[in-house]
Amino acid sequence: MNRDDASDLIAFLAVARERNFTRAAAKLGMTQSALSQIIRSLEERLGVRLLNRTTRSVTPTQAGERLFLSVGPKFTDMDADLAELSKLREKPAGTVRLTATEYAAAEILLPALRKLLPKYPDINVEVIVDYGLTNIVAQQVDAGIRPGELVARDMVAVRVSPDLRMAVVGSPSYFADRKRPKTPQDLTQHNCLNLRLPTHGGSLYVWEFEKNGRELNVRVDGQLIFNSAGLLLDGALKGFGLAYLTEGHVQRYILEGRLVRVLADWCPPFSGYHLYYPSRRQPSPAFSLLVEALRYREK
Numbered sequence: 030m031n032r033d034d035a036s037d038l039i040a041f042l043a044v045a046r047e048r049n050f051t052r053a054a055a056k057l058g059m060t061q062s063a064l065s066q067i068i069r070s071l072e073e074r075l076g077v078r079l080l081n082r083t084t085r086s087v088t089p090t091q092a093g094e095r096l097f098l099s100v101g102p103k104f105t106d107m108d109a110d111l112a113e114l115s116k117l118r119e120k121p122a123g124t125v126r127l128t129a130t131e132y133a134a135a136e137i138l139l140p141a142l143r144k145l146l147p148k149y150p151d152i153n154v155e156v157i158v159d160y161g162l163t164n165i166v167a168q169q170v171d172a173g174i175r176p177g178e179l180v181a182r183d184m185v186a187v188r189v190s191p192d193l194r195m196a197v198v199g200s201p202s203y204f205a206d207r208k209r210p211k212t213p214q215d216l217t218q219h220n221c222l223n224l225r226l227p228t229h230g231g232s233l234y235v236w237e238f239e240k241n242g243r244e245l246n247v248r249v250d251g252q253l254i255f256n257s258a259g260l261l262l263d264g265a266l267k268g269f270g271l272a273y274l275t276e277g278h279v280q281r282y283i284l285e286g287r288l289v290r291v292l293a294d295w296c297p298p299f300s301g302y303h304l305y306y307p308s309r310r311q312p313s314p315a316f317s318l319l320v321e322a323l324r325y326r327e328k
Contacts (some may be wrong), residue, residue, distance in 0.1 A: 033062070037071040038100055040064055041079060045089050046099040046168060052082035074169040100213050105169050121314035122151035128159045131258045132275050137174065137190055137323065145322040149257045160226050171316055174323075177300035185308050189323040190301040195237070197296070198288040202268040209291045210271075213238045213247045220270035221249035225256050236273045238295040245295075249273075301325070 043053040054064040072079050077236070079093035090092060118222050129138055134156050157170065172265055176193065180186045197210070203220075210216050224234040233254065237299045238245045250302065258274060265272035265279075266287060272279075276296075282288040304323050306312075312320070 036073075037067055038068045039104065040072055041093075042097065042101055042104060042169075043060050044068060044080060044087060045093060046101075048087050050087060050250075101169060115172040120151050121149055121318055123157060123313055123315045124153040125172075125313075125316050126155045126157065126170045127174065127321055128157045128168075128170050132157050132185050132278050133190075134158055136277055137302055137304055141298055141319075143324040145318060149315070149318065152318070154319070160224075172304050172306035172320075174302050174304050177303040180305040183308060184305040186303040186305045187320055187323070188301060188325045189276050189304050190325055191327075192298040192301045193294045194298050195273055196276045196279050196283075196290050197236070197271055197292045198265055198279050198283065199271045200266055200268040200287065201271065201289055203265075204289055209289070211292075213245050213292060213295055216247055216249050217269070219249075219251075221251040221271045222261050222264045223249060223251055223254040224258070224261060224273075225254050234273070238292065239297050240295045293327045 040053070040057060044050060047053040047056065050061050050064055054061045057064065068080060077092045078090050079096060081090055095184065127240055138156060142169065143269075146152060146154070174189060175188060177188065182245055185309045197216075197217075207219065208215075208218060212237070221236075226232065226234050233248065236247045236249055249271075253269055255264065257280065261274060262278060264270065265274075266282065270307045271291075279288055279290070283290050305318060306316075
């Protein structure tokens with residue numbers, strides 16, 4: 030593969046990953062018109078269209094998706110191999126890209142980075158907030174943070190939090206003229222704040238409960254739907270309805286009396302958050318330091 034082919038493939042991967050010429054061009058440090066010309070030249074050379082372009086979106090064609098999934102990981106491996114050279118430096122350096130939920134980024138990742146980054150000024154961390162189960166290999170992300178039960182078996186998983194619990198909460202003003210639910214079935218009589226996830230076709234998140242070995246999933250209804258846990262919390266605090274959030278996300282508001290918790294006996298602990306990454310990944314010194322900074326240790 031000559032240098033031009035490699036450069037063109039890097040340009041294609043950037044567009045396929047960003048799904049946007051403007052953002053990809055910015056990341057590559059070139060103009061949008063120059064990037065468009067590179068992609069056109071690559072398509073002409075290969076004799077196949079790689080990208081579907083509309084005024085609103087850019088998506089890979091079937092051929093483009095195949096190229097993205099086959100070539101992308103190879104470039105990721107090359108980047109990892111080059112990152113190994115940073116071991117020759119006196120100080121660890123480089124950029125680590127992570128995907129995490131909003132709560133995990135704020136409550137788990139940032140506290141660890143607050144201790145790590147001041148000691149290693151040459152380490153940079155990019156955090157991508159995402160509720161989907163990101164394919165970190167295809168998307169060229171170094172690692173993700175998700176509940177342990179969601180991590181694929183072929184990944185290395187490092188626990189980064191204790192076990193978690195969910196919590197159903199509402200504001201005192203919301204409960205002023207409403208009865209508090211005693212069972213999950215009672216939620217059908219309440220205005221619930223829904224979360225729409227990018228996975229499973231963008232379906233609404235199902236509230237999961239368990240008590241005495243009995244599992245119960247409830248599809249709640251309400252006037253508001255968000256795609257952000259932060260907005261769910263804000264909506265609950267403002268009295269719009271009930272929210273289903275991680276216990277740690279709402280604990281201080283419960284203690285302050287700004288939120289009221291219900292159905293606590295239906296929310297048992299479940300597997301805590303784990304950092305996951307491919308088992309074949311060659312970790313850079315920067316990545317290894319981040320893993321150790323995040324690793325959960327029982328007190």
